[in-house]
Amino acid sequence: MSRADKSKAVADLTERFRSATGVVLTEYRGISVAGLRELRESLRGNAEYLVVKNTLTKIAVEEAGVEGIGDMLVGPNAIAFITGDPVEASKGLKKFGKENAALVVKGGLLDGKPLSPEEISKLADLESREVLLAKLAGAMKASMSGAAAMFAAPLSQAARTLGALQAKATEDPSILAGAGEAAPEDAATETTDGEEPAEEDTTTSADDQSADAEAPAEVQQEG
Numbered sequence: 001m002s003r004a005d006k007s008k009a010v011a012d013l014t015e016r017f018r019s020a021t022g023v024v025l026t027e028y029r030g031i032s033v034a035g036l037r038e039l040r041e042s043l044r045g046n047a048e049y050l051v052v053k054n055t056l057t058k059i060a061v062e063e064a065g066v067e068g069i070g071d072m073l074v075g076p077n078a079i080a081f082i083t084g085d086p087v088e089a090s091k092g093l094k095k096f097g098k099e100n101a102a103l104v105v106k107g108g109l110l111d112g113k114p115l116s117p118e119e120i121s122k123l124a125d126l127e128s129r130e131v132l133l134a135k136l137a138g139a140m141k142a143s144m145s146g147a148a149a150m151f152a153a154p155l156s157q158a159a160r161t162l163g164a165l166q167a168k169a170t171e172d173p174s175i176l177a178g179a180g181e182a183a184p185e186d187a188a189t190e191t192t193d194g195e196e197p198a199e200e201d202t203t204t205s206a207d208d209q210s211a212d213a214e215a216p217a218e219v220q221q222e223g
Helices: 003-019 033-043 054-064 086-099 117-124 129-171 174-180 206-222
Strands: 022-027 047-052 077-082 104-110 113-115
Touching: 003 047, 003 054, 022 086, 033 047, 033 086, 047 054, 054 077, 077 086, 077 104, 086 104, 086 117, 104 117, 113 117
Parallel strands: none
Antiparallel strands: 022 077, 022 104, 047 077, 104 113
C-alpha cells in the first residue's frame, strides 16, 4: 500500500470513528468471504462491517480522539461502525455469532463509553428502538384517554347543572333578581328613642335625580 493510499485509509477510518454512534471490535479469523458478505448484509442500515489493519486503525483512533479500544487492536480485526440502531446492530452480530463461532466480539464503544463483550450481548437482548417507541406511544395514548374520561365527567355534570339553573331562571326570573332587592323604605327612616326624625329634604339636585334613575339598572345587574 502506497503512502497516499495509507493516508486515505487513515482519513476514512478517522471519519468513520467520528461519525459513528458506536463501534464493535471483532475477530473474524476463519470466516469465509461468503460469510462476511452475509454478515454485512444482515447489518445493512444499522452498521458497516469493515476488515481493518491494526497499524492504520491505531492512527485513526488517535486522530479521532477515541479511547478504550486501542489495546484490543491485536490480531486480525474487523469493526462494525454503528450508524443506525445499536440494538439492531448488536442483534445482527449476536445472531451471526451463534451460527459462526469464528466471530468473536472483543468489545466496543457506544456514545464514547466502553462496552465489554457481555454488555454488547445484553444490548442485543433489548427491544429495538421502533418497538420501544411503539410501546411508549401506546402508553401515552392510554394515559391521554384516561385523562379525557376523567375530565369529561365533571364538565358534563357542570353543564347539566348550569342548564337546569338557566331553565329555572327562565321560568322564575326572581331567582336571579332576588339578590338585588332593595331594603324597605321605612328602614331608612328608623330613629332611636327620644329623637325627632330629621326633616325630609324636599329639594332634589340634578345628581340625585340621575342616581335615582340609575338605581333600578344597578339592582338588575346585582341580581
